[in-house]
Amino acid sequence: MLAVVLLLLFSATPAHAATGTYLRLGHFSMDQARVEATLDGVKLGTLDYAQLYDYRRVEPGDHVVEFRTDPASPVLRSVLVKAGEGKAYTVIDSASAMKVLEDDVSLPPNGQARLRVINAGDAEMDLLRGSVFVHRNVPANSTTGYAVMLPGSDALQITQRGKESTRLEATLESGAVYTLLVSARRIELRTDAKGAQVVPGGGQETGFGGMAGGWDWLTALVIALIVGVAMFSVRGRLFRFG
Numbered sequence: 381m382l383a384v385v386l387l388l389l390f391s392a393t394p395a396h397a398a399t400g401t402y403l404r405l406g407h408f409s410m411d412q413a414r415v416e417a418t419l420d421g422v423k424l425g426t427l428d429y430a431q432l433y434d435y436r437r438v439e440p441g442d443h444v445v446e447f448r449t450d451p452a453s454p455v456l457r458s459v460l461v462k463a464g465e466g467k468a469y470t471v472i473d474s475a476s477a478m479k480v481l482e483d484d485v486s487l488p489p490n491g492q493a494r495l496r497v498i499n500a501g502d503a504e505m506d507l508l509r510g511s512v513f514v515h516r517n518v519p520a521n522s523t524t525g526y527a528v529m530l531p532g533s534d535a536l537q538i539t540q541r542g543k544e545s546t547r548l549e550a551t552l553e554s555g556a557v558y559t560l561l562v563s564a565r566r567i568e569l570r571t572d573a574k575g576a577q578v579v580p581g582g583g584q585e586t587g588f589g590g591m592a593g594g595w596d597w598l599t600a601l602v603i604a605l606i607v608g609v610a611m612f613s614v615r616g617r618l619f620r621f622g
Contacts, residue, residue, distance in 0.1 A: 401440045402468040402483075402578045403461060406432035407447070408500030408563055409473040415447040415456065423451065430500070430565040432470070435572075435580045440465040447473055468578055470559070474500045475521040484526050485557050485573035493552040494526045500563045503540040507560065510534045526557070536560070538567055 407415050407427035417424045417433075420443055427433065427447075446458040459478035461469055468483040481498070488494040499505055499518045507515040514536075515524045531554040539545040540562070550569050552558065557573040571579045 399466065400437050400578065401463050401465060402435040402485075402580075403438045403443065403445075403463060404433045404435045404470050405445060406470060406472040406498075406500075406561075408498075408561075409457075409476050410502070410564060411476050412447075412449060412456070415449065415473070416451050416453075418446045418448070420444055430561075430563040432472075432561060432568075432570065435468065435578050437580075438463060440467075445471045445478070447478075468572070470498075472498065472500065479523070481523055483557075483559070483572055485576060485578055487555055487576040488528060488557065491531070491554040493529050493531050493554065493556050493558065495529055495552065495558040495560060496526045497524045497560045497562060499523070500561065501540060502564055503542055505538060505540045505562060508537040508539070531556075536569070538562060 403419070405417050405419075405424065405427065407417075407429055410429065412429070414426050414428045417427050419436075419438075424433070440463050443461045443463055444458060445461060447456045448454070449456055457473055457476070457478045459471060459480055461471060461480050463469060468485045470481040470483055472479055472481070484494065495514065497505075497507055497515050497518055499520060499522055502520050504520060505518050506513060507518070509529065514527050514529065518524055529552055531552050533549075533551045536548040536550050537545055538548065538560075546567055548560075548567060548569060553574065555575045556571060559570045559572050561568045561570060573579055
């Protein structure tokens with residue numbers, strides 16, 4: 381039993397080690413209510429306006445993303461993604477053009493969080509946290525760089541020119557990376573990564589979800605308890621039969 385536990389301990393992947401290459405697609409161009417998406421000629425499904433797919437793992441190398449108005453129609457828009465090992469990408473169409481965004485899913489410094497904005501709406505906007513500007517004068521159909529932020533539960537305020545401001549209750553966790561999606565239909569905060577591990581579903585992890593990418597402190601504690609019980613059991617047998 382002890383040998384098995386030690387094998388699991390040393391063969392597990394540390395939670396901070398990013399592995400794999402990931403790609404996700406989003407439709408934010410208002411010229412089409414929905415599009416049919418294909419990746420390397422394989423149909424992925426229908427994307428409604430303002431919808432972003434979850435990450436999917438792909439092989440490093442060149443990948444072709446195509447959008448059509450329906451499965452039988454000619455290609456509406458396409459783009460080539462040159463995917464690198466261990467990288468993550470978001471491909472979106474916005475203002476009738478395809479864009480490839482390289483997502484920084486590396487671990488934020490000093491236990492902080494990282495957040496960027498994809499403004500696929502039709503108006504310039506500001507993003508504030510509390511009363512502090514995070515991103516300012518973000519043009520329509522543009523993407524910001526990543527802002528490093530302290531973790532916490534302060535609400536995000538999105539102010540779009542000529543529109544009422546929107547307040548979004550959000551908790552930014554230490555070591556996590558986020559994308560704020562702004563469109564004419566909705567505003568959504570997606571969790572892209574935690575501890576330098578891509579979050580495929582883009583949602584908040586629950587339960588023991590932190591173990592999915594490798595072992596963390598809770599896993600290490602459980603393993604240590606198992607090792608302790610195993611050693612105590614072995615010691616008891618030695619005293620009984622020694």
